[in-house]
Amino acid sequence: MIRTRASLRRPLAVLGAAFLGLTAAVAVAAPASAHHTTITATADCDGLTGERVITWTVENSERDKAATLKTVTADPATPVNLAADASKPLEGAVVPKGGSVQAVQRVPGDTATAKLTVYALWKKNGQDRTNDGSINLGGDKPCTPAPKCVDASKAKYSHTFDGPKGTATVKLDGDLPLCGESKQWFTLVSYFAPRPQFATPQYVYGTPDSDWIGGTQTEIDLKVDIPDCHTQVDLIWGGTDEIIDPLVEGGKRYGDKKLGSKGAPGNRSTGPQGWYNGGDKSCTTPxxxxxxxxxxxxxxxxxxxxxxxxxxxxxxxxxxxxxxxxxxxxxxxxxxxxxxxxxxxxxxxxxxxxxxxxxxxxSWQRPEDCPLPTITTKADCENFTLTATNPEGGLPVKVVFTYGKETETRTVQPGDSETVTFKAGKEETALVVLPELELEMEAVYAPEGDCGGGGGGEEPGLPVTGAAAGGIAAGAVALLALGAVLFLMARRRRVRFTA
Structure with a gap:
């Protein structure tokens, strides 16, 4: 609103008002025939200080007389100095003939109205007059200083994330740092996982990487090692105290703390989703x-x-x-x-x-150190007897005895023996075959003494030794107390011994 006031000796006349700039006021001091000053104003906002800057214009109504501003009163009562020379006040300034002067006043940013009153004297004819002008600032937004930093609770960020490589970056948006000593932590962590999709339990792998943004540090790089198996990698809002280890069924979750989430605080950073599940190998070593x-x-x-x-x-x-x-x-x-x-x-x-x-x-293979069956013989002038003994701890053994045209087959259980007796004949040897062990032996029929006088001998046990299934590459000679016996073994070769 613009007001015009004359001295008590002069009539009061209101001429009009107008807004200039952000807000401007125009004041006319008196009818056109009277000496007066017209005061108008515009206002602006100083974004650095947050102050309103009012520019006052005081215009002289007289084209042939200069006016001196003897008294200047401002409301709010802050300095009003000449625009052309800020070191000089408006008070005492001379308004040239038909001209004007400008002055600048700084007022608080929340000022609703401002008023300027001047008392002018025209020395040439001694005329004087007091006029005022005002400006309404209530319709404008309050002027506030430009921020020098950003509050940590309102800061925004942007990030990158590469889960398979275990890398991420986080950057503070804008040109302003966080205010004061504020720090915002971010953490990258990788896990062992039971599946390439989300599944529990999960266990932290290696050492998480955690860093903060604050002060002059406005961007950070994070990197973690990735296990050579199923994994989960998370980029989270907060420091290492936010890490969950292990992640278990029904337990705590990061939720919107993961950067790139839809909710706070993760949504305060723009970028890809800050989590990854993958890996093509199981985290076990069976x-x-x-x-x-x-x-x-x-x-x-x-x-x-x-x-x-x-x-x-x-x-x-x-x-x-x-x-x-x-x-x-x-x-x-x-x-x-x-x-x-x-x-x-x-x-x-x-x-x-x-x-x-x-x-x-x-597939099962016969151990080389397994005890082998033994064969013993007893011969006299009427009979040729052969006995196969199978040690304990082994498998049943099939034994085929052949003497002359007769053949007898026995299966000898572990820890047991089987005996066959043939009628003595003209054949000098008997053949003993262990087909499952790929062994063949010849037993020589050699009764002791004179068959006319009877009697005979019995051979003690002859151990069958060596690795049968893999082939036998060596032989053995045993001289027995009751008779000489040659015991020679080879793959599919016969062992000949004397009874």
């Missing part, structure tokens, strides 16, 4: 070793103690004829107690998740 036993069984040892074994492993051990057994081995542990029965040990497989593991197939 392994199996096999040992053949003399009794035909296979002992399977299972282990889950590799470098990346973080989860229990359920093994399945399969044998022939549908035999199967499942064994769960905890991380860092082993199980050595799985025995595949002899009748199922022809082909053994170890599976995890339905697939045969590396080096997980095996």
């Amino acid at each position: 392994a199996a070793t096999f040992a053949s036993n003399c009794d035909g069984t296979v002992t399977v040892s299972l282990s889950n103690d590799g470098k990346i074994s973080k989860y229990p492993v359920e093994f399945e051990v399969r044998g022939e004829n549908g035999w199967s057994k499942k064994v769960t081995v905890e991380p860092g542990k082993a199980d050595n107690g799985t025995v595949v029965p002899a009748e199922n040990a022809g082909k053994v497989e170890v599976l995890v998740d339905g697939k045969v593991i590396e080096d997980g197939s095996y």
Whole structure:
């Protein structure tokens, strides 16, 4: 609103008002025939200081007389100085004939109205007059200083994220730093995971990388190692105290703390979703070793103690004829107690998740140190007797005895013996075959003494030694107390000894 006031000796006349610039006021001091000053104003905002800057214009109504501004009163009462020379006040300034002067006043940014009153004297004819002008600032937004920093609670960020590589960056948006000593932490963390999709439990892998933005540090780079197996990588809002280890079923989750989330605080950073699930290998190290036993069984040892074994492993051990057994081995542990029965040990497989593991197939093989059966003989003038003895702890052994045209077959159980007796004939040798061990032996019929006087001899046990299934490459000679016996073994070669 613009007001015009004359001295008590002069009539008061209101001429009009207008807004200039942001807000401007025009005041006319008196009728056109009277000496007066007209005061108008415009206002602006100083973004650095937050002050309103009012520019007052005082115009002289007289074209042939200059006016001196003897008194200047401002409301608010802040300095009003000449625009042309800010070191000089408006008070005392001379308004030229038909001209004007400008002055600048700074007022608080929330000022609603401002008023300027001047008392002017025209020395040429002694005329004087007091006029005022005002400006309404209430319709404008308050003037506030430009911020020099950004409050940490309102700061915005942008980020990059590469889960498979384990890298991320976070940057403070805008040109202003965080205010004061404020710091905002961000953390990158990787996990062992049981699946390439989200699944629990998960365990932190390696050392998480955590850093902060604040002061002159407005951008950070983060990097973590990734396990050589299924993994999850998360870029989270906060420091290492925010890390959840382990992530378990029904436990805490990061939720919107992950950068790039839809909710706060993760949505205060723009960029890709800050989480990744992947990896093409299991975070376990299942392994199996096999040992053949003399009794035909296979002992399977299972282990889950590799470098990346973080989860229990359920093994399945399969044998022939549908035999199967499942064994769960905890991380860092082993199980050595799985025995595949002899009748199922022809082909053994170890599976995890339905697939045969590396080096997980095996078939029973006769150990080289298994005790072999022994053959003993007894001969006289009427009979030729042969006995096969099978040591304990082995497999049943099939023995074929042949003397002349007669053949007898026996199966000798472990820890037992089988004996056959042939009528003595003209043949000088008997053939003893152990087909499963690929052994053949010749027993020489040599009764002691004069058959006319009877009597005979008995050979003590002759151990069958060596590795049969892999072939026999050496021989042995034994001189027995009751008779000389030659004991020579070779693959599919005969061993000849004397009875």
